[in-house]
Amino acid sequence: MSSETQDRTRIQREMGQQDMDHDPKKAAEAVKRQALALGADTVGIGNIERWSNAPTQMDPKQIMPECKSVVAMAFRVMRGSMRGIEEGTFFSNYSAMGYGGLTYLYMPMTVINLCKYIEDRGYEAVPMGHQSDWRSIDAFYTEYGGRLKRNWSRPVAPGRAAPDVMIHLRIAGYLCGLGEIGYSRMLLTPEFGPRNRVGIIMTDVELEPDPIYDGPQLCNKCMACVRDCPTGAISSTSSVTVNLAGNDVELANIDCEACNNGFRGAEKVDEEVPEDEQYWTRNTRAGWWSPFFKKPPQLYKTGQAVGGSRGCTRGCMIQLEKRGVLRNQFKQEFRRRPEWKVDWSTEPQYPPDVHMPDERVIGDGEESETTDTD
Numbered sequence: 001m002s003s004e005t006q007d008r009t010r011i012q013r014e015m016g017q018q019d020m021d022h023d024p025k026k027a028a029e030a031v032k033r034q035a036l037a038l039g040a041d042t043v044g045i046g047n048i049e050r051w052s053n054a055p056t057q058m059d060p061k062q063i064m065p066e067c068k069s070v071v072a073m074a075f076r077v078m079r080g081s082m083r084g085i086e087e088g089t090f091f092s093n094y095s096a097m098g099y100g101g102l103t104y105l106y107m108p109m110t111v112i113n114l115c116k117y118i119e120d121r122g123y124e125a126v127p128m129g130h131q132s133d134w135r136s137i138d139a140f141y142t143e144y145g146g147r148l149k150r151n152w153s154r155p156v157a158p159g160r161a162a163p164d165v166m167i168h169l170r171i172a173g174y175l176c177g178l179g180e181i182g183y184s185r186m187l188l189t190p191e192f193g194p195r196n197r198v199g200i201i202m203t204d205v206e207l208e209p210d211p212i213y214d215g216p217q218l219c220n221k222c223m224a225c226v227r228d229c230p231t232g233a234i235s236s237t238s239s240v241t242v243n244l245a246g247n248d249v250e251l252a253n254i255d256c257e258a259c260n261n262g263f264r265g266a267e268k269v270d271e272e273v274p275e276d277e278q279y280w281t282r283n284t285r286a287g288w289w290s291p292f293f294k295k296p297p298q299l300y301k302t303g304q305a306v307g308g309s310r311g312c313t314r315g316c317m318i319q320l321e322k323r324g325v326l327r328n329q330f331k332q333e334f335r336r337r338p339e340w341k342v343d344w345s346t347e348p349q350y351p352p353d354v355h356m357p358d359e360r361v362i363g364d365g366e367e368s369e370t371t372d373t374d
């Protein structure tokens, strides 16, 4: 087949369009329309100058020195994905269809496809979501600084950051105008409050930036996040103020170890727990906010999130919805029954039609000898 015939018959992706070259406003509109069409719930743009005082380990210019713009997209964690945890009967869905599914499946597809849209027009686009897992950053850091793990990596040249640089995604959301950073450190958007996951793109195309969010006040320091966190990980009295593009933002100091235990449903105790009673680690038991005998395994890396973000997300969302400040409104209130608590000092009471055959060991991954009828 001659190359002329090939050109006529092959259906190809269009490349080389020049429609982003001369007008940052039109280019920004096109990128934002595309982001929404690809599945983002909200999108905003920040110019790179807003990161001028970013710590080196969190500076987009360390990844892409020619970066001119950052595009941030928020993806809603569906309120329905929290319903099963709120009712105490279905926990894995929050990971599978909410937090984890968004983070590891849905959001990367949108971010990657938007990058392709930009690269088809001759500009480079770096996709970034939560997939890097903060693997280079000490999980127990408490301040906006990105403390590199000890003995993890070294700079490739003097003055360069050590790999891997991690852009703070919630702060990127703020700097791109998506919303506020709440006292709990969650990104609060006017659409969904704290129910968001964020993905970003760094690019060398100049895009007209959106203003930093200046709409109706979202975080009013109600401290519901502090009160509702089962492990008291969020301090009501100790905070740090960071300057983001000229704006002072107050963030609670977080006890990351307490958070780490709490979201898995683990209650830390002072004594060492006998092995067959350990929930997760040697000094943890199941807390009143977990109905599981052992910490469930991971699902999309987050299936263990049995706490369902009690304070930082659910507590915050409930009060923001009550105040009527969110755009995503519902016909019914989220909390419709009294909050449940597991009393581990009592024997469980199963419904009469729940069978626990002796030969089946729940959770061991082995096939049962009995046959399920479902």
Ligand code: SF4
Residues within 6 Å of the ligand: 182, 183, 184, 185, 186, 218, 219, 220, 221, 222, 223, 224, 225, 226, 315, 316, 317, 319
């Ligand atoms: S619960 Fe209240 S104090 Fe905490 S982040 Fe939400 S609005 Fe701010």
